Amino acid sequence: MTTDTLSRTARPRPAPITLTPAAEARIAQLIAAAPQPVAGVRLSTPRRGCSGLAYALDYAEAARPGDEAIATPAGTLFVDGASLLYLIGSVMDWREDDFAAGFKSRCDAGGVDAARRLRLTPAMPGLDGAHAYLKQLRERLALAFADRRQAFQRIHDHNLWGTTESVSGPGSHLAATESIRRELPALVRRLGIATLLDAPCGDLNWMRHILPDMGIRYIGADLVPAVVERARAATDWPEASFLVLDIVEDPLPEADLWLCRDCLFHLSNADVFAALANFLRSGIPLLLTTIHTGPEPKNRDIRSGAFRWFDLFQPPFNVPRAPVALFDDYQPGWPPRQMVCVTREQVADALARRG
Numbered sequence: 001m002t003t004d005t006l007s008r009t010a011r012p013r014p015a016p017i018t019l020t021p022a023a024e025a026r027i028a029q030l031i032a033a034a035p036q037p038v039a040g041v042r043l044s045t046p047r048r049g050c051s052g053l054a055y056a057l058d059y060a061e062a063a064r065p066g067d068e069a070i071a072t073p074a075g076t077l078f079v080d081g082a083s084l085l086y087l088i089g090s091v092m093d094w095r096e097d098d099f100a101a102g103f104k105s106r107c108d109a110g111g112v113d114a115a116r117r118l119r120l121t122p123a124m125p126g127l128d129g130a131h132a133y134l135k136q137l138r139e140r141l142a143l144a145f146a147d148r149r150q151a152f153q154r155i156h157d158h159n160l161w162g163t164t165e166s167v168s169g170p171g172s173h174l175a176a177t178e179s180i181r182r183e184l185p186a187l188v189r190r191l192g193i194a195t196l197l198d199a200p201c202g203d204l205n206w207m208r209h210i211l212p213d214m215g216i217r218y219i220g221a222d223l224v225p226a227v228v229e230r231a232r233a234a235t236d237w238p239e240a241s242f243l244v245l246d247i248v249e250d251p252l253p254e255a256d257l258w259l260c261r262d263c264l265f266h267l268s269n270a271d272v273f274a275a276l277a278n279f280l281r282s283g284i285p286l287l288l289t290t291i292h293t294g295p296e297p298k299n300r301d302i303r304s305g306a307f308r309w310f311d312l313f314q315p316p317f318n319v320p321r322a323p324v325a326l327f328d329d330y331q332p333g334w335p336p337r338q339m340v341c342v343t344r345e346q347v348a349d350a351l352a353r354r355g
Contacts, residue, residue: 017043017070017079018092019070019072019092020094022093023092023094024072024073025074027072027077030059031075034059039060039063039078040075040076040077040078041059041076042058042060042064042067042077042079043056043079043092044058060076063078064080067079147305148248148267148271148305151304151305152223152224152305155169165205166203166205166206167202167227168202168205169262172262173206176330176331177206177329179330180206180329183327183329184210185210185213187288187325188216188257189214190325191256191324191325191341193256193286194216194217194256195217195219195255195257196216196217196255196256196257196259197219198221199221199222199245199247199252199258199260199263200223200262200263201221202222202262203230204220204230204235205234207220211237216239218239219242219253220232220240221242221243221247221253222245225244228244247260248274248275251282252278252281254284256284256285257287257288257341258279258284258287259288259289260287260289263289264289264290264310264312265290265310266306267304268301268302268303269301272317273351273354279344280347280348280351283344285344286341286342286344287341287342287347288339288341289312289340290310290329290337290338290340291310291311291313291337292309292310292311292336292337293338294309294337296335297309298311298314309335312340316354318350318354319342319346319347319350320349323341324343325341326340
């Protein structure tokens with residue numbers, strides 16, 4: 001089956017933002033008041049304010065790479081790709097209230113909306129924009145691509161994360177990796193790690209900053225060849241090497257620690273079990289991976305390439321909850337999660353009990 005065929009048979013993508021009639025009417029007014037012809041208006045999050053994100057609504061002369069276009073009867077609302085993380089899963093409304101909390105609206109037509117505000121509310125109670133982004137975007141991919149290789153290749157080729165700092169997504173941004181960049185070198189020293197396997201390694205956006213500090217042999221591996229090439233070009237660390245690798249099926253190289261960050265929650269249960277069995281065959285003694293610690297139900301089965309809340313210690317995986325090490329790995333406003341380090345003996349015990 002070709003990629004074109006897969007795209008044609010995919011379910012329609014859900015709109016990232018729902019607009020109320022009042023919001024649609026206001027967009028129509030803004031487009032009608034534009035001093036020159038425009039393609040629509042663009043919603044973005046240019047900066048953080050003292051009480052959270054600040055939002056802007058500007059005229060859009062044309063679509064930009066990464067924009068998410070939402071067609072309305074009044075015209076097109078372009079959602080800035082880098083801002084999509086904070087906006088998916090929201091309802092957009094217009095309120096004639098200068099003191100209402102919500103999105104500040106700004107256009108270039110002589111201060112058209114200098115004192116007006118747009119109001120957005122979460123579409124799913126209890127989930128902020130980060131929750132909704134993680135859930136909806138990855139499930140879109142899984143609907144169109146049943147094969148994990150195709151899914152992750154498409155993420156890279158079309159920058160479906162909608163971010164500019166890293167092709168590996170917002171979880172690889174420097175702001176999102178402050179904790180692991182501090183904790184990982186300390187853990188490496190404490191455990192006496194000489195060789196680190198980082199799979200998936202992504203584009204090395206954050207790892208390249210701590211490789212000299214760790215002073216170890218580093219093996220970076222990823223499923224997408226173009227990502228591996230980006231990672232290779234990102235560092236001149238003499239003890240670094242890179243390869244294309246499928247952690248589910250391909251033999252893992254020898255190492256003292258396997259770092260598997262932001263990965264297992266993208267895989268089906270069957271693929272997680274296969275990756276864990278692959279880990280046992282490798283002889284690597286330690287696994288450092290991501291778990292979610294929020295209240296959401298964990299380990300709902302998915303197609304590989306989608307997303308779910310994940311916990312290695314809960315059913316059906318049931319790895320004994322006795323980690324060698326753990327530390328928080330998230331930034332404020334994101335779902336809480338940790339990096340946990342477990343031994344191959346603990347993983348072997350879990351797989352043996354599964355039968």
